[in-house]
Amino acid sequence: MHELSLVMSIIDIAQQHALDADAHLIEEIELDIGTLSSVEMDAFDFAWSQAVKNTLLAGAIRKINRIEGKGTCLDCDAQISLQQVYDVCPQCGSHFINVLSGKEFRVKTLLVS
Numbered sequence: 001m002h003e004l005s006l007v008m009s010i011i012d013i014a015q016q017h018a019l020d021a022d023a024h025l026i027e028e029i030e031l032d033i034g035t036l037s038s039v040e041m042d043a044f045d046f047a048w049s050q051a052v053k054n055t056l057l058a059g060a061i062r063k064i065n066r067i068e069g070k071g072t073c074l075d076c077d078a079q080i081s082l083q084q085v086y087d088v089c090p091q092c093g094s095h096f097i098n099v100l101s102g103k104e105f106r107v108k109t110l111l112v113s
């Protein structure tokens with residue numbers, strides 16, 4: 001399950017950060033997850049609930065920012081919102097879209113103590 005490995009990588013990052021900060025507890029974690037990233041949120045939630053047990057993230061409040069997919073058409077310069085990475089430009093039908101946002105998958109902030 002690809003979501004589980006994503007969760008594991010977040011746990012690694014978060015615990016490493018807490019260790020560096022001499023913290024014993026992670027109180028809050030905020031994640032940016034773009035709507036174009038291939039993360040299935042139900043699977044992600046399930047993987048999360050299983051994987052954070054016995055980690056510093058077990059009691060952490062989790063906030064998720066869903067980042068909307070946006071891009072620019074390289075042929076007609078239209079600013080477009082994307083539902084899929086391979087959407088075509090609604091103005092001119094071009095496949096050449098420069099994706100500006102929506103592929104994010106990162107830890108935005110961590111609150112440790």
Ligand SMILES: [Zn+2]
Nearest residue numbers: 073076089092
């Ligand atoms: Zn276009």
